[in-house]
Amino acid sequence: MDLLKWTDDLSVGNPLIDEDHRNIFDLLERLHQDMSSGQINQETQSIVDALRDYAEAHFSREEEFMRKIAYPHYAVHKAEHDRFVSEVCALQSRVARGARTAQLDIDQFLAGWLREHVLVRDMALASAIRGEGGTAAA
Numbered sequence: 001m002d003l004l005k006w007t008d009d010l011s012v013g014n015p016l017i018d019e020d021h022r023n024i025f026d027l028l029e030r031l032h033q034d035m036s037s038g039q040i041n042q043e044t045q046s047i048v049d050a051l052r053d054y055a056e057a058h059f060s061r062e063e064e065f066m067r068k069i070a071y072p073h074y075a076v077h078k079a080e081h082d083r084f085v086s087e088v089c090a091l092q093s094r095v096a097r098g099a100r101t102a103q104l105d106i107d108q109f110l111a112g113w114l115r116e117h118v119l120v121r122d123m124a125l126a127s128a129i130r131g132e133g134g135t136a137a138a
């Protein structure tokens, strides 16, 4: 399976959240293609910057949904968001320093992490937003 592609099984059934996830996967795929060249350049920087901005905006939207419905698993869910953002920030500063990253697989790591998060946390959240309880898998 290509970890970097958004796939139908990742649909949480909420069009807004799905659209955000698709865009994040697109950025990860662009990052992967860019980093495959082995060169850190201006383009790499702008993709990582966009990834951080987009991920933060998306996570804020999800967190707002959670607060709105007094979601009982807010803390654990938000902690995962924070972890993703801090990984992206670390990557952002490595790229800013022009580090020829030893972690060319970082994009795969982020995509794998995101996939797992979507399948477990976001699925549960989306079902809670739909009023289906949402406590089972959270």
Ligand SMILES: [Fe+2]
Pocket (backbone or CB within 6 Å): 062, 077, 081, 117, 121, 122
């Ligand atoms: Fe989430």
